[in-house]
Amino acid sequence: MTTEDRVIASMRRMIVEGALAPGEKLTVAALATRLATGVTPVRAALKTLEAEGLVEAHPNRGAWVRRLAPDDIRNIYRLRRAVIRLLIPDVIRYISDAELEELDLLEAGFEAAVVQDASAAMAANEDFHIHLFSIARNRDAAAVMSRSWALVEALRLRLGFGPGRLARSVESHRALLVAIRRRDAAAATALAVASSDQAMEDLLHRAGEDKAGSRTALALRHAP
Amino acid sequence: MTTEDRVIASMRRMIVEGALAPGEKLTVAALATRLATGVTPVRAALKTLEAEGLVEAHPNRGAWVRRLAPDDIRNIYRLRRAVIRLLIPDVIRYISDAELEELDLLEAGFEAAVVQDASAAMAANEDFHIHLFSIARNRDAAAVMSRSWALVEALRLRLGFGPGRLARSVESHRALLVAIRRRDAAAATALAVASSDQAMEDLLHRAGEDKAGSRTALALRHAP
DNA sequence: GTTACCCTGATTCTATCAAATATGCTCGCT
DNA sequence: AGCGAGCATATTTGATAGAATCAGGGTAAC
Incomplete structure (x- = not known):
């Protein structure tokens, strides 16, 4: 299992459990520090979570935990x-x-x-x-x-x-x-x-x- | 429009037109050189193309142009x-x-x-x-x-x-x-x-x- | 013939730095 | 006071170098 997989799993869990709240800004650097890893796996994980619909990203703006109505x-x-x-x-x-x-x-x-x-x-x-x-x-x-x-x-x-x-x-x-x-x-x-x-x-x-x-x-x- | 978008568009076109053939190995470094850019946008583009089904990736193995039966x-x-x-x-x-x-x-x-x-x-x-x-x-x-x-x-x-x-x-x-x-x-x-x-x-x-x-x-x- | 080992290439990851972009703020103007 | 231009800052995006890890192939020993 690669670091990227671990980051994905951690972030999923954090979003599910509310440690990352809906609408919260997700900055790559902060997440990397928090998860004790580099930025590369975090960037990749954000892409995956975006495809899953858990995260919403806008070019040059950043990523947020998706709010669901x-x-x-x-x-x-x-x-x-x-x-x-x-x-x-x-x-x-x-x-x-x-x-x-x-x-x-x-x-x-x-x-x-x-x-x-x-x-x-x-x-x-x-x-x-x-x-x-x-x-x-x-x-x-x-x-x-x-x-x-x-x-x-x-x-x-x-x-x-x-x-x-x-x-x-x-x-x-x-x-x-x-x-x-x-x-x-x-x-x-x-x-x-x-x-x-x-x-x-x-x-x-x-x-x-x-x-x-x-x-x-x-x-x-x-x-x- | 960001470099990542350009890389995605270029790779899509290359795959569609056959410049990248089905089954061909996609190495990040080679693509970055070929597209005159860094590896960062290429890695991101590969994730997108994988989600689109144009590219197939396996952890620690790399990425290939998807073969379609x-x-x-x-x-x-x-x-x-x-x-x-x-x-x-x-x-x-x-x-x-x-x-x-x-x-x-x-x-x-x-x-x-x-x-x-x-x-x-x-x-x-x-x-x-x-x-x-x-x-x-x-x-x-x-x-x-x-x-x-x-x-x-x-x-x-x-x-x-x-x-x-x-x-x-x-x-x-x-x-x-x-x-x-x-x-x-x-x-x-x-x-x-x-x-x-x-x-x-x-x-x-x-x-x-x-x-x-x-x-x-x-x-x-x-x-x- | 099979197994173990190593070697090579590539990916993956870390660690930074530079450039581009968005946002918010201040400051000056009306 | 209200408002917009321009600046300052934070963040994203892109670039680069090097270490660690992994897969696969080949070789040598058994």
């Missing part, structure tokens, strides 16, 4: 839904028995993590989905899902982690795996879309609540 | 179709009379460029589509379209520029504008999708022809 959340989830609709039928089309077993393994890992540690659970959840989408053999579409993952999970971690959220994820995964095993493309797609929509609704609901008055440090505010 | 073309167009289906109805929902006029202007510019210079026509075509998609107010989805634009146009320039191709683009634009003006979301979406599918078919057809024996320097080969 509720409409942005809706739009991101609608983009993901469109790509899910594209990918899941191809997953069914191409999946082999070996890959299905691999998915079962990843799901087992996820369920094991769920009962222990939320951050491990999220990592396992990401592994599960990245691998799932990779089966569709559409690298560019899978890249869209991977790129927006950090953004979505950032939101979910800050807003959508109500009690039972992870348990419902487990339910969704299991139902999806059943449909995939049956090679039922329509059912699998519907399940995946429903699961994504449910996550979106959770987020929007919490975002709405928050806007209504909570003082939690929040990723959700309308752009100035 | 016919399946990749199909997949990229299917991704774009999914996002078009998402965006066009929102374009209809949000478009104002002023924006419609702006689109008319851009279309006029495109048609003026068509009769003169292919490269200007492609730039104008990009302007038209970028602006069109921006109207849907879904920044992340529009970013997917923008990012894959270079890739698609790279292919089209190398493979799909048969006689009448640009004329058919003009036809498509006009029909699309009529449907948008009528606020007919279904028709507009169908037209946009059909236009994209048509471009894809053109490309695949030419790619197939080429694979069958032509000696043209080609972007299309199966990965090793």
Whole structure:
């Protein structure tokens, strides 16, 4: 693992956890000092995070932690839904028995993590989905899902982690795996879309609540 | 315009025109020399081109011009179709009379460029589509379209520029504008999708022809 | 034939510095 | 007081040198 990867991971975590607040200016020199590294990996990391939508950059002006309005959340989830609709039928089309077993393994890992540690659970959840989408053999579409993952999970971690959220994820995964095993493309797609929509609704609901008055440090505010 | 932008534009052009061949190794130092600049803008440009799918990079190994197989073309167009289906109805929902006029202007510019210079026509075509998609107010989805634009146009320039191709683009634009003006979301979406599918078919057809024996320097080969 | 080792080229990273750019402020003018 | 021109400063962007790290190929020993 390279320094750049570490910087990306650190910055993602800091943004997700609020150590870097939405709208905060990100100066390369300050970040390099803070992360005890040079400026080169920081510059590269900012590019990656910009592509992921966590950071907003303007030429000759600098970079900021992206502020996300509720409409942005809706739009991101609608983009993901469109790509899910594209990918899941191809997953069914191409999946082999070996890959299905691999998915079962990843799901087992996820369920094991769920009962222990939320951050491990999220990592396992990401592994599960990245691998799932990779089966569709559409690298560019899978890249869209991977790129927006950090953004979505950032939101979910800050807003959508109500009690039972992870348990419902487990339910969704299991139902999806059943449909995939049956090679039922329509059912699998519907399940995946429903699961994504449910996550979106959770987020929007919490975002709405928050806007209504909570003082939690929040990723959700309308752009100035 | 910054040096980084110039490097990105130059490298895009070189890849599109074949000065940088598919599969070719891209070493930062060599590119910096060739483009008479430092390594800093080159490194940044490679990140951008990687996000666009023109370049493939592996940690600690370096970067290469991406090789594109016919399946990749199909997949990229299917991704774009999914996002078009998402965006066009929102374009209809949000478009104002002023924006419609702006689109008319851009279309006029495109048609003026068509009769003169292919490269200007492609730039104008990009302007038209970028602006069109921006109207849907879904920044992340529009970013997917923008990012894959270079890739698609790279292919089209190398493979799909048969006689009448640009004329058919003009036809498509006009029909699309009529449907948008009528606020007919279904028709507009169908037209946009059909236009994209048509471009894809053109490309695949030419790619197939080429694979069958032509000696043209080609972007299309199966990965090793 | 296989394994271990080294060597080479390239990438990656650090550490600076110079140049270009944006922004805010002061100062003078109306 | 209000306002704009010009300057000062901070930051980004670009350039450069050199160390550290890594991948891959070749060689030699086993």
